[in-house]
Structure formats: C-alpha cells, structure tokens
Amino acid sequence: MTSSRIDQSVAVEDDPPLLLPDEDYLQGPYYEGARLPSPSGGFLMVLGVRPIDEGSGSGSILLECTASSLRYQMIVPKATRSERKKVRDMIDDGSDPKCPRHRGQFLTRIRHDLACPMCGVRYAKAK
C-alpha cells in the first residue's frame, strides 16, 4: 500500500500557484494581520514570503487555502516614494527601520537591501 499523503504533497509541489483574482482587496487585511478569505472558500494561510526579482522591489506571498489546499500567489506592490522616505528617516534617526505597512515589523537585510519579512518589499538599500 502506498501512502496517499506523500503522493498528494508531490502533486501540490508540482502545481504552480494560482494568481489571486482580487489581490488588491486582500492587501488591506494582510497588512493588518487579519485572516484572508480564500476565493475557493475557507481562509488563506501564508506559506512563504519572498522578494520578486532584484530590479522590481515587489514582494510575492505564497498562500494556501485551508479548505481546498489550492495555492495562490499574491503580488505585493513595491515601495512608494513616501514609504522609502519614511524608512530612510528612521535610519537617519538611528532607529531600526520598520515596515511602513506592517505595524511593529522590523525590516531585515536581504542581500543589499532592507526588506520586510512579512511583505517581501524592499524599502531601502542596506548600508
């Protein structure tokens, strides 16, 4: 007898995540740390956050639906000019910079940039 659990996880890994049809609507609750309703019922759990590519500055969030186990990708828009300025001001003040979108979330260094581990967006160059 083969284990169906293993077969299932292999199948899921092979499927590319679906793009969320209404990601703009989900970004507000995501920044607030609220539960995200899934398009296929249930809720979306965060599986991982990563910056997209070096040049874009946007973030990508991998989500899994609690009801259907479908995986979705949410693209988080890159930092605006005023968000970058906020972060630069925090650095200039000598404090540890926080994400302008996530309350109380510190930025972490990813290669040459300071990015938010919750949204994957780069907000400043690391020194």
Ligand SMILES: [Zn+2]
């Ligand atoms: Zn963030």
